[in-house]
Every structure is written in structure tokens, then in C-alpha cells.
Amino acid sequence: MKDEIYNELKDKAPLLSSIEKKHLFDIPENYFDQLPSTIQQKIKQPKTNIIKTLLSGLLKPQFAVGLIVILLVGSLYMFNQHKADNQYAFVAVNVDSLNVNELSDLLDTDQLESIVPADNNADAETINYLIENYNDLSYDINNI
Amino acid sequence: MNHYSDKELLEQFSNGNADYAFNLIVRKYQQKIYTHVRRLVADHDDADDLTQTTFIKAWKALGNFRADAQLYTWLYRIATNECYTFLKNKRKRYFIPIHDVEAELADKLEHEPSLKANELELKLQKAILSLPEKQRVVFNLRYYDEMKYEDMSEVLGTSVGALKASYHHAAQKIEKFLQSF
Structure with missing residues (x-):
């Protein structure tokens, strides 16, 4: 194999093939004696250690502060969401049971005007309708 | 240095002697894997971490290892992929x-x-x-x-x-x- 690799290089890269191959990096003493036991230890570490590590990480001040902020923001959001849901639920439940007067009390007049613009022609039509259809209009008017 | 073949080591591993067999596998290939990784990442501490990760991943996956594949090319494959990931993360981390x-x-x-x-x-x-x-x-x-x-x-x-x-x-x-x- 060595010869095969040397022959492969000697023509196309003569300078490269002339360099002696050797281990250039120093490795700490006894590194390879200790590595197998280091790996075995890591393999044998109980899985609960992961949870322990996570918990000990969470107990660090910077993580604890972050967690508190997240919890506060989260609970505020949840509270507002719950409140908004309740408001809609109240309106939905009660609208059906309200009579016309109660309903009109609830309506915002300004808002209503912006939705339904004033229409003088419509008012005149209503008055005409009442005159034509009610015989004793004065009675009704007096009793309003 | 042990003289067991890869086949013998794998047999020992699957016949209830997993710890012992895996220890022998690490001893047999640690130097080759470490050197391969060190050439790619240069630094000893990085090479040490990546070599350990390679063998830990091998331990987890060895139960599903196909008998027709070669153990040493498989270990090299894990190590090389670990190096690629390491170098990719390094680039991302420093935006370079x-x-x-x-x-x-x-x-x-x-x-x-x-x-x-x-x-x-x-x-x-x-x-x-x-x-x-x-x-x-x-x-x-x-x-x-x-x-x-x-x-x-x-x-x-x-x-x-x-x-x-x-x-x-x-x-x-x-x-x-x-x-x-």
C-alpha cells in the first residue's frame, strides 16, 4: 500500500513525495491510556445526570431571572387572554335575553350614528307611514 | 494493543460482553481516529472532544451495526461527519x-x-x-x-x-x- 501511494505521487508531485511522513502533533502524555476510561465513564453516566445538569443550569442567577421574566410575561398574556374571552362570552350569552330598551341602552349612540348615517328622507317616510296606518295618532302620541 | 479482529469484537459485543468488547474497540482505533480528527481541526482539545463524541455515538449505534460493513470505515465515517459539523458550527458561530x-x-x-x-x-x-x-x-x-x-x-x-x-x-x-x- 505504501509503495502504491508513493508511486501514485512521485511523478505528479515529486516534492510532496519526498517529504517524510510523521506525526507532527504532540499529544499529552498518557492520553491514549486514559481515553478509553474517560469514554467508558461518559457512556456509563446515568441519564438522570442530564436532568440534574438542566436543573443546576436553571438555578444559575442569569437563567433564573430570565425564567421569572418569561413566566411573568406569560402569565400576563394568559390573564389578558382569559379576560378577553370572558367579555365576549358575557355579550354572547346576554344579547338574546335583552329587550329592545336594554339593548338600546347598551349601544353607543355616537358609534351608532357613524354606522347608520342620519337620513331625513327616511324620517319623513316613517311619519307618513304612521299617519296612514294609525287612526288615532294623537292618542298614541299623547300616551308615549 | 489487542489482536482481536473486528468480527470477533463485534461478536463479543453482541454476546453479552458489550462493555469489555467496546473498550477493546476504543483501544484498537482511538489513535487512528484521534489523529484523523486532529489533522482536520488542529487543536488538541477540539480533537479530544470530537474523538470522545465519535466513540460515544458508536457505542449508541453499535447494536444496529450491519455485519457486512467494516467497523473501521464506519468509525471514520462518524468521526469525519462530526468534524464537518464542528467546522460548520464554528463558521456559523463567528459569521465568517x-x-x-x-x-x-x-x-x-x-x-x-x-x-x-x-x-x-x-x-x-x-x-x-x-x-x-x-x-x-x-x-x-x-x-x-x-x-x-x-x-x-x-x-x-x-x-x-x-x-x-x-x-x-x-x-x-x-x-x-x-x-x-
């Missing part, structure tokens, strides 16, 4: 373009107190670092580990023809680099 990691490694080589290289050998290391990442792996596996192209094909998932071409280009680039000094 691809060649800068290699420049950083070359700089590390120059100031590495544990490097026992003469001027020409140091140039060779720098020339290797100037290669694109995958070409560098091909060159290292062939030149230093003296791996057969067929085995390299298993490690890198690339055809033998493409590997030969890649090695040929890498050797020519390195030769030019060495001649330019």
Missing part, C-alpha cells in the same frame, strides 16, 4: 466565510507549541489547509492513513473514480503550493 476557518487553523499551526515540524513540513500542513474541506479529507485519508479508495468510498459515500480525481487535484495543488515558496 469558509476560508477563514482554515486561515484560523493555519494560524493555530504556526503558534502551536506542540507541533514538531520543520519548515517544509509546516508548509505542507498549510498547503493541506488551503484545500477545500472535502478534498482535504480525501487527501488526508489517502496520504496519511493510506486508505484504499474502496474504503474511502465507504467513509465518504463518494465513488472511487471521483475520489481518485479529487486526490489527484489535491496532490497537484499541494505540489504547486510547496514549489511557490
Whole structure:
């Protein structure tokens, strides 16, 4: 194999093939004696250690502060969401049971005007309708 | 150094002697894997971490290892993928373009107190670092580990023809680099 690799290089890269191959990096003493036991230890570490590590990480001040902020923001959001849901639920439940007067009390007049613009022609039509259809209009008017 | 074949070690592993067999596997291949990784990442601490991760991943997956595959090419494959991921993360972390990691490694080589290289050998290391990442792996596996192209094909998932071409280009680039000094 060595010869095969040397022959492969000697023509196309003569300078490269002339360099002696050797281990250039120093490795700490006894590194390879200790590595197998280091790996075995890591393999044998109980899985609960992961949870322990996570918990000990969470107990660090910077993580604890972050967690508190997240919890506060989260609970505020949840509270507002719950409140908004309740408001809609109240309106939905009660609208059906309200009579016309109660309903009109609830309506915002300004808002209503912006939705339904004033229409003088419509008012005149209503008055005409009442005159034509009610015989004793004065009675009704007096009793309003 | 143990004298068990890979087949014997794998048999021991699956016959209820997993701890003992795996310890022998680590002892058999630790030096090759560490050296392969160290050539790619230069730093001892990084190489140490990556070598440990390689064997831990191997331990977790060894139960599903296919008997027809070769143990040593499989270990090299895990180690090489770990190095790729490590270098990719390093680039992401520092938001630096691809060649800068290699420049950083070359700089590390120059100031590495544990490097026992003469001027020409140091140039060779720098020339290797100037290669694109995958070409560098091909060159290292062939030149230093003296791996057969067929085995390299298993490690890198690339055809033998493409590997030969890649090695040929890498050797020519390195030769030019060495001649330019």
C-alpha cells in the first residue's frame, strides 16, 4: 500500500513525495491510556445526570431571572387572554335575553350614528307611514 | 494493543460482553481516529472532544451495526461527519466565510507549541489547509492513513473514480503550493 501511494505521487508531485511522513502533533502524555476510561465513564453516566445538569443550569442567577421574566410575561398574556374571552362570552350569552330598551341602552349612540348615517328622507317616510296606518295618532302620541 | 479482529469484537459485543468488547474497540482505533480528527481541526482539545463524541455515538449505534460493513470505515465515517459539523458550527458561530476557518487553523499551526515540524513540513500542513474541506479529507485519508479508495468510498459515500480525481487535484495543488515558496 505504501509503495502504491508513493508511486501514485512521485511523478505528479515529486516534492510532496519526498517529504517524510510523521506525526507532527504532540499529544499529552498518557492520553491514549486514559481515553478509553474517560469514554467508558461518559457512556456509563446515568441519564438522570442530564436532568440534574438542566436543573443546576436553571438555578444559575442569569437563567433564573430570565425564567421569572418569561413566566411573568406569560402569565400576563394568559390573564389578558382569559379576560378577553370572558367579555365576549358575557355579550354572547346576554344579547338574546335583552329587550329592545336594554339593548338600546347598551349601544353607543355616537358609534351608532357613524354606522347608520342620519337620513331625513327616511324620517319623513316613517311619519307618513304612521299617519296612514294609525287612526288615532294623537292618542298614541299623547300616551308615549 | 489487542489482536482481536473486528468480527470477533463485534461478536463479543453482541454476546453479552458489550462493555469489555467496546473498550477493546476504543483501544484498537482511538489513535487512528484521534489523529484523523486532529489533522482536520488542529487543536488538541477540539480533537479530544470530537474523538470522545465519535466513540460515544458508536457505542449508541453499535447494536444496529450491519455485519457486512467494516467497523473501521464506519468509525471514520462518524468521526469525519462530526468534524464537518464542528467546522460548520464554528463558521456559523463567528459569521465568517469558509476560508477563514482554515486561515484560523493555519494560524493555530504556526503558534502551536506542540507541533514538531520543520519548515517544509509546516508548509505542507498549510498547503493541506488551503484545500477545500472535502478534498482535504480525501487527501488526508489517502496520504496519511493510506486508505484504499474502496474504503474511502465507504467513509465518504463518494465513488472511487471521483475520489481518485479529487486526490489527484489535491496532490497537484499541494505540489504547486510547496514549489511557490
